[in-house]
Amino acid sequence: MLLQLTSDQELLRETTARFLDETVPPAELRRLRDDPVGFGDAWWKRGAELGWTSLLVSEDDGGGSISGRGLVDLSLIAYEFGRRAAPGPLVASSVVAAALSSASGARHTPVLARLLSGDAIATWCFAEPRPNDRLGAIALEIRRDGGDLVLSGVKRPVEAAVRASHLLVTGRTADGLAQVLVPADTPGVTIAPMQSVDLTRRFHVVTFDRVRVPVSALVGELGSADAQVERQLQQALVLLAAESVGAMQRGFDMTVDWAFDRYSFGRPLASYQAIKHRFADLKAWLEASHAIADAAAAAVDAGAGSDEAAELASVAKAYVGDAGAEVLHDCVQIHGGIGVTFEHDLHFFLRRLTVDRALCGTPAEHRVRIAGLLERRAEAA
Amino acid sequence: MATEDLEAFRRRARTFVRANLRPVGSAVMTVRSRVSDEEELAAVARDREVQRMLFDAGLAGVCVPREYGGQGLTPAHQRVLNEELAGFEFPSRIQVPTFAPCAAVLLEFGTEEQKQRHIPPMLRGEEIWMQFLSEPSGGSDVAGALTSAVRDGDGWLLSGSKVWTTGAWWSDWALCLARTDWDVAKHAGLTVFILPIHQPSIDVHRIEMLNGNREFCQEFLNEVRVPDGDRVGGVNDGWTVGTRWMFHERMSYNSPLVTFPTDAVHGVAGGASTLELARAAGRADDPRVRELIGEARALEVVWRELQHRVGVGIATGAMSSQASAVARVFHCGASMRQTTIAFDVAGAAGGAWTDDDGPLARAGTDFLMRQVACIGGGTTEMARNVVSERVLGMPRERTLDKDVAFRDVPRSPSAKR
Numbered sequence: 001m002l003l004q005l006t007s008d009q010e011l012l013r014e015t016t017a018r019f020l021d022e023t024v025p026p027a028e029l030r031r032l033r034d035d036p037v038g039f040g041d042a043w044w045k046r047g048a049e050l051g052w053t054s055l056l057v058s059e060d061d062g063g064g065s066i067s068g069r070g071l072v073d074l075s076l077i078a079y080e081f082g083r084r085a086a087p088g089p090l091v092a093s094s095v096v097a098a099a100l101s102s103a104s105g106a107r108h109t110p111v112l113a114r115l116l117s118g119d120a121i122a123t124w125c126f127a128e129p130r131p132n133d134r135l136g137a138i139a140l141e142i143r144r145d146g147g148d149l150v151l152s153g154v155k156r157p158v159e160a161a162v163r164a165s166h167l168l169v170t171g172r173t174a175d176g177l178a179q180v181l182v183p184a185d186t187p188g189v190t191i192a193p194m195q196s197v198d199l200t201r202r203f204h205v206v207t208f209d210r211v212r213v214p215v216s217a218l219v220g221e222l223g224s225a226d227a228q229v230e231r232q233l234q235q236a237l238v239l240l241a242a243e244s245v246g247a248m249q250r251g252f253d254m255t256v257d258w259a260f261d262r263y264s265f266g267r268p269l270a271s272y273q274a275i276k277h278r279f280a281d282l283k284a285w286l287e288a289s290h291a292i293a294d295a296a297a298a299a300v301d302a303g304a305g306s307d308e309a310a311e312l313a314s315v316a317k318a319y320v321g322d323a324g325a326e327v328l329h330d331c332v333q334i335h336g337g338i339g340v341t342f343e344h345d346l347h348f349f350l351r352r353l354t355v356d357r358a359l360c361g362t363p364a365e366h367r368v369r370i371a372g373l374l375e376r377r378a379e380a381a
Numbered sequence: 382m383a384t385e386d387l388e389a390f391r392r393r394a395r396t397f398v399r400a401n402l403r404p405v406g407s408a409v410m411t412v413r414s415r416v417s418d419e420e421e422l423a424a425v426a427r428d429r430e431v432q433r434m435l436f437d438a439g440l441a442g443v444c445v446p447r448e449y450g451g452q453g454l455t456p457a458h459q460r461v462l463n464e465e466l467a468g469f470e471f472p473s474r475i476q477v478p479t480f481a482p483c484a485a486v487l488l489e490f491g492t493e494e495q496k497q498r499h500i501p502p503m504l505r506g507e508e509i510w511m512q513f514l515s516e517p518s519g520g521s522d523v524a525g526a527l528t529s530a531v532r533d534g535d536g537w538l539l540s541g542s543k544v545w546t547t548g549a550w551w552s553d554w555a556l557c558l559a560r561t562d563w564d565v566a567k568h569a570g571l572t573v574f575i576l577p578i579h580q581p582s583i584d585v586h587r588i589e590m591l592n593g594n595r596e597f598c599q600e601f602l603n604e605v606r607v608p609d610g611d612r613v614g615g616v617n618d619g620w621t622v623g624t625r626w627m628f629h630e631r632m633s634y635n636s637p638l639v640t641f642p643t644d645a646v647h648g649v650a651g652g653a654s655t656l657e658l659a660r661a662a663g664r665a666d667d668p669r670v671r672e673l674i675g676e677a678r679a680l681e682v683v684w685r686e687l688q689h690r691v692g693v694g695i696a697t698g699a700m701s702s703q704a705s706a707v708a709r710v711f712h713c714g715a716s717m718r719q720t721t722i723a724f725d726v727a728g729a730a731g732g733a734w735t736d737d738d739g740p741l742a743r744a745g746t747d748f749l750m751r752q753v754a755c756i757g758g759g760t761t762e763m764a765r766n767v768v769s770e771r772v773l774g775m776p777r778e779r780t781l782d783k784d785v786a787f788r789d790v791p792r793s794p795s796a797k798r
Contacts (some may be wrong), residue, residue, distance in 0.1 A: 004697060055439075277762070281714070287708075317673045371678070
C-alpha cells in the first residue's frame, strides 16, 4: 500500500478498515461460509455509503474520487478488503460501474445510480470455460437481429452473479468485441453456482441461451469494445493485486507475531536464524509486492489502456500472484500444524490470495503477455 | 535562494542530456570478461569527462550541499535526473562507491577541510574513490579488520591487506577501516582513514575472476603513512563511522547521492536483453521461452518499483533506515533468477559457443558468475540478518567476540583460548 496517503485518503482507508473490523470479524467470515450469497444487501449498502461504489464513477454520473486518482483510492479499499478477507463483489461491481460511467453515455444512468447507492450490484461476465479459458479469449457470440442483440455462450467464473441485478457481458461480433448490459432476469440467462476455496466469494456459471436484449443495452459501440475491455481488465488486475497484497500483509503480520510468541527448546521461533532468514525473504517479497501493486494502480489510473499501464498491471498480477502464494504458504509452514486448521484465521488470507491469483489470467499467462508487450516496444523502437 | 522547481529542473536536465550525451539504450552494468585494459581505461576517461560535463551543467551532486560544489536540491530532483538520463550514457564508474558510500561518509563525518578538499573533485570526476573495507580474512565480518594503524609522530602507519575493490587500479582515493587498538573489544578499537591509492607503500594486485575479468583488486599496505588530518571520525570510534558507512553501502544505487538512469540495470540482464538473447538463439517464438522473457522483464520492473518505494520510505521515515537491506535481499534473488533465465534462453550455446554467436557467447560465463550479485556489497545472508534483526526486531545472532579483547578472539581452528 502507498507509503504516503493524503489526509482524505487516510480517512477513507481508516473508515473502511474500522467498518470491516466491526462488521466482518473472523467469526462472521466463518458464519458466512454457509451463506448462499456470502454478504448481506444492507451491509453492502453501508459500504456504498462509505464510498466503495463511487470512486471509479465520474462526478457527472454522481460518483467522484477522493484524491483525483479514483483507482488509487479504490486500491486502498481493496487492500483493506484483502487484510480482512472481506466479503462483497468489490472488484466485479466496481469495474462494471466504471464501464457504465465512461463508455455508455447516459443510456445506463438509472442502473448506475442504483449501483452507486448500493441498492443493486452488477457483475462482469468476462472469462469463459474451456476451450476458451485462456486470458482474453472471448467466444460468446453477440449477433444483431433487427433492433435486438442475441447473446449465445457461457461465462465462468462470474462473481456474485446470483445477487447481481445486471450482467455486463463481453462478447464477440463479426467486427470485434462488444459489451452488453443484460438484466439478470432476462429469459435465457441461467445462473448455476460453482464451488470455491474462498469462504465468502460466490462464483457462478452463467449461460446465455439465445438471450435477446434491445440494442440500447449496448455499452459502447457494437464491435469496437476492445479498448474498453482492456481498460476493464487492467482495472480488475490492479484491484486484485491490491487485495492480494492486503492478504499477504495480514498473513505476514500474524506470522511475525507468532514467531515472537511461540517458544520451542526454550527460545522464541524468531530467534532461530533459519526462521529469521525465511522472514527476511518474505519481507522482501512483500515489500516488492506493495511496490508493484501501487505502481500498477498509479499507471492504470493515469492511462488505463496504455502499453505502460498494461505492462505494470500484468507485472503486478504475475509477481503478486507468485510471491503471494510463496509468502502465505511459508506463513502456514512457520505456523506448523495449526496453520492448516480451520480454527486458525491464517487460511482466510491464503484463500483470498489463491482465488485472486487464479482470476483474470494466471501468473504464467501474464508473463507471456509481458513478453508480447516487450516485443512490441522493441519493434517500435 | 529559492529551490528550483521540479519541472524547470527537468527541462534543464533534458536539454543538457539530449544535447551532450550519447544514447546507449538500456545500460546493463555487469562484470564482463572480454574488456581489454585499453578499453577499460578509455571508458574510465569518458566517465570522468561526462562527470565533469554534468558538473559544469549544474547537474552533479544534486543532493550535495552547495558549499561543497553540489546543487543542494532534493531526492525528487535526483530522480528526475535519473529519468531524463534513461537511454543515455552516464558516468557509471563514478557512482558506487565514490558517491555512496564514500562521499556520503565524508559528508556525515568528515572535517570541514576534508569535505572542501575532496567533495568538489569527486563531483568534477577528478577523484574516483574505493572502499578499503573487506579483508582476505573475512568479508562479512567487516568489524573484524586486521589491518592495523599505529601512531607515528603526528600521523599513522597503516599495514595490512584490503580486497574486493572494483577498479582500484584506475582509482584515486580510498576510505580505509583499520584497527588502532587490539586490547579492547572488536568494535571499540577501529578508526577510519582516507588515503591516496597510488603510492609506493601500496601494492595494487589485480585478481583474475573465473570469467577472466581482472577488475577486482587486492591491496597490500606496507607502513602507509597517513597524516592525522586524514582521519575520519574519532580515534577508536571507527565503528560509529563504520555503521553508517555500511548503511550507505547498502543504499548504493538507491542513495540520493547516486546518479543512475531509471532504465539502467546493474549486474543482471533485464527483459530487453533476454528478448535479444532469445532472438539470437532463434527461440523468441517458443512459448516456454516467451514466459521466461516475461519473467525476466517482470523482475526488472518490480526491482525498479521496489527501489523507488524503499527510497521514498527511508527518505520520509515511513520505513526503517535499514530498509535498503530489504531491497538487497530482493535483488539477490531476482538477479540469480534473471541470470539463470538468460542461460536457459541461450540453449546449448550457454555451454559451448563460437565467435558468431553474438550475445549468446557470454551466457555461460555470466551464469558461472551468478552469485556475484549475492556476495559483493555484503552477502545475502548478512542482509537477511539485517532485515530480520534491524527491520523486524528479531533477536540478534549470538557472537563470541563481543566482551573480549580483539587480540583474544579466535580467528582459526588452531587458535585455542
